[in-house]
Amino acid sequence: MAEHTFIVTKTCPICGEETRIVKLKSRIIAERTDEDFCVHYKDFNPYFYHIWFCEHCGFAADEKHFLAPMPARHKEKIRDFLKNRQLGLEFTEHRGVPEAVASYKLAIFYAGMLDATFAHRAGLELHLAWVYRDAGDEEHEREAMEHAAALYDQSIMKENYPQGAMTDNMVIYLIGAIYYRLGDYEKATQYLSRIIGDNNMRSMEPKTFDRARDLWQTIRERKEADGQG
Structure with missing residues (x-):
């Protein structure tokens, strides 16, 4: 596992202690993207x-x-919560599914406590779904994806974009893709149609447009194959 990871120490923004962190080496070979x-x-x-x-x-x-400056009131809120509680995870350089799931659940909990953006919380839920996907745990993957879709929907209604590299149209596509993987083709089509029905999208965000069009076509073909077309 050391071929992919190495250990560094960082200062915890909450307790101020030096903690070990597992970081990734840059060269990891990707095989496919969902x-x-x-x-x-x-x-x-x-x-x-x-x-x-x-x-x-x-x-x-x-x-x-973890590294970003945190408002003093947020630090105090977490410190108050952690008083007389022991939530530390045992450090291990090699994480399996249980350790990965536990780390995401903690991060999701703290993000909710600090009223993080809907988009940030949605991203954590989606990454958690991907961990469950790797483990073949379809029930918990579905649950996390449903949470992600709901949070992303709140985000595009209430938050401003772009956020990082994500545009609002990318999020609309992503919600459609999540519903596609959940098997809810009707909801997936509703979101994807918002993109492919926008004449400006083809020139403004061609990659997002192409993804939405291709997935919309895949859904259409599946529905026809199932006798729903």
């Missing part, structure tokens, strides 16, 4: 290590939010 942007890699799953956590106090977040 409709909802889940990338499958050869012999290794980097999503297991997406969340950093403090082995002392139990705070967990993705790298960006």
Whole structure:
């Protein structure tokens, strides 16, 4: 596993202790990408290590939010919660599914506590779904995807875009892709049609338009094959 990872130490933004963090080496071979942007890699799953956590106090977040300056009121809120609680995960350089799931659930919990954006919380839920997908746990994968879709829907209604590399149209496509994987073709088509029905999308965001058109066509063909067309 050391061929893919290495250990560094970082200062926890909550307790101030030095904690060990597993980081990824850059060269990991991708094999394919699912409709909802889940990338499958050869012999290794980097999503297991997406969340950093403090082995002392139990705070967990993705790298960006672990390292970002945090308002004092947020630190105080988490410290108050952690008083007399032991939430620290045992450090291990090699994470399996249980450790990966536990890290995401902690990160999702803290993101909710700090009223993080809907988009950020949705992304954590979607990554958790990808961990379950890798494990073949369809029931929990569906649950996490449903949470992600609902949060992304709230995000496009209430939050401003772009957020990082994500545009609102990419999120609309992503919701459609999630519903496609959930087998809800009607909802998937509703979201995808918002993109392919926009004449400006082909020139403004051609990649998103092409993805939406191709997935819409796939759904149409599946419905016809099932006698629903």
